[in-house]
Amino acid sequence: MVLLLNREDVISVLDMTDCIDMLEKAFTEMANGTAVLPLRINIKPPGGISLYMPAYLQEMNALACKVVTVYKDNPKDHNMPTTIGKVLLQDSKTGEVICIMDGGYLTAVRTGAVSGLATKFLAREDEEQVVSIFGAGAQAKMQLWAMCEVRDVSRALVHDKFPEAAEKFAKEMSEKLDIPVEVCDDMGQLLNADLICTATSSPTPIFDGSKVKAGAHINGIGSHSPGARELDTQIIKRSLLIADSREACLNEAGDIMMPVEEGAITPDHIHADLGEIVVGSREARASPEQITLFKSNGLAIQDTATAKLVYDLAREEGIGKDVDI
């Protein structure tokens, strides 16, 4: 039997804190060499990009492949989300497919959760931190949720090139998280935050990195192709740079590849993979003034670990529909 889980099923069992904990285990496996993680395969049909992302986590007994598409004009042209995906989970002992689940919400939660994990290990631990969120789309919401799970967030600012998107975000997220969320177009205020998440669809830098306040922690999650960057060379140079995966950053992330091509940094400017920070084999933040920057491309281990979590919870709670195929 194959268990089918739709978006509502996934939403009903998947919690941000559980996902952050699960990803901590997945990144530990990556650092310890028990994760198998090929670089994702990309196909570019007109108007979008289709990504095939398999991974295996030995300690977790988790084997899965996600197919995810990013079509920037979907909201405008088809009233559909930019990012859509499905995950196919296998029994790692027999290879049999045991579950097919919607991957849209799962992707947003695991993308928030990896930023939560990076923030937990890299950001200062002061009370009453201010968060700036760039972009007000599906991913941005989960970024703010994750920040609130790992730090004492007193206030959030949101900026989007479409003010109505930012207004909607502020209303929805202030109610969900019970903190003040304000629309903000003042770059000075936005870059004076303690925690900054960039989650836009912009292919070009969205702020002047020389203006980011000392001691800030940044999660850069939006761009993940060689020709696109949300972050400028300045902020990459100024930061202690942590990658989800060095290999992915040097092959997929314009944010990192372009400063390397410009000769502004060398690949060894990437201080560590997140897994190395999690297991303590590389040092995290060195001082309260240091700027730390986590660059996320999105790894298949995140999807695989999260899909396993969702499947186990769904089976426990009797959620979903079994089909014989």
Ligand SMILES: NC(=O)c1ccc[n+]([C@@H]2O[C@H](COP(=O)([O-])OP(=O)(O)OC[C@H]3O[C@@H](n4cnc5c(N)ncnc54)[C@H](O)[C@@H]3O)[C@@H](O)[C@H]2O)c1
């Ligand atoms: N790192 C990862 O694991 C990961 C996972 C999923 C998606 N993504 C990427 O995250 C990005 C956002 O995805 P989404 O699903 O939230 O998309 P979305 O279209 O729902 O939201 C993107 C938002 O960014 C805004 N924006 C674009 N340019 C901007 C600018 N210069 N300044 C401020 N706002 C701007 C848009 O108006 C839009 O509201 C995409 O680029 C997607 O490819 C990354």
